[in-house]
Amino acid sequence: MHTSPEGFLNVKFALGQLLVEGGEPARNLERAVEMIRRAAKSQCDLVLLPEVLDLGWTHPSAKNEAMPIPGAYSDVLTAAAKENRIYVCAGLTELDGRTVYNSAILIDDSGEILLKYRKINALDVEQEFYAIGTTLNVIDTKFGRMGLNICADNYFDSLHIGHTLARMGAQIILSPSSWTVGHDVTEEDDPYGEKWMKPYRVLAEYHDLVILGTTSVGYIVGGPYEGKKMVGSSLAVSREGLLAKGIYNEFAGELIPVEFTVPVRREKGTDIGIRLKSMGYVFDEPPPRSKWSMDFHEKSKRG
Secondary structure (H helix, E strand, O other): EEEOOOOEEEEEEEEEEEEEEOOHHHHHHHHHHHHHHHHHHHHOOOEEEOOOOHHHHHHHHHHHHEEOOOHHHHHHHHHHHHHHOOOEEEEEEEEEEOEEEEEEEEEEOOOOEEEEEEOOOOOOHOOOOOOOOOOOEEEEEEEEEEEEHHHHHHHHHHHHHHHHHOOOOEEEEEEEEEEEEEEOOOOOOHOOOOOOHHHHHHHHHHOEEEEEEEEEEEOOOOOOOOOOOOEEEEEEEEEEEEEOOOOOOOOOEEEEEEEEOOOOOOOOHHHHHHHHHHOOOOOOOOOOOOOHHHHHHHHHHOO
């Protein structure tokens, strides 16, 4: 991290595209710690790791092996962040009482958990394992204001989650992910180009922020997606376009450095809506022929 002569903050983050094995927390965390070490040796300021990297996405062990945060699994990551003097963002399976969440945490370089988020836009197949989160938040760091979301939170039909983080002033959005495809899909198909680039571009370009998503690699074992594969293709996108992209392959565990200038976001509150409108953003409207709208129209006419 350094400040340019013009006063802009330049940072070096890393996408830690990690092999994740379902139901193998010790091995997964060992690889995560090694990725954190590699990022620190590469002089990165922060490393972003995948979604539920401890137990694996939708693995049945979530029901009886999830840990609290702070807890045994998060302690491994906070210790590694402190030892290597690097910020870490990672997805973990979280137990709170009897409830399990698909969570993400942001850890600073002293090992303190600064922010925790619980996934909201959970796919139907994962709702057997994880409850729905209920809050969004951002936090000010030495890199600027940062927000967290997770994977499908950035689907087009839930992009209001990212828009809300932007409304809260996020300059950087970090998104631990676990993008999956069928076993028959190959690199030539690459379905993620449009599926993820488009929503990332919407957030980055309309709000002048940087969004980074790191996904896991490997085959899914156990649970409803058994046999599917996680194929990398992690992304970092800014207003200027694609900053970095991971290899698209189920065996492509890698560390991908990303250098960028932290955007200075000037609009706040209603000024953000004015900016969006000036850029041609189409705001939501009620369905034109819904029963609700017709009933409302008739009642309005009757007073």
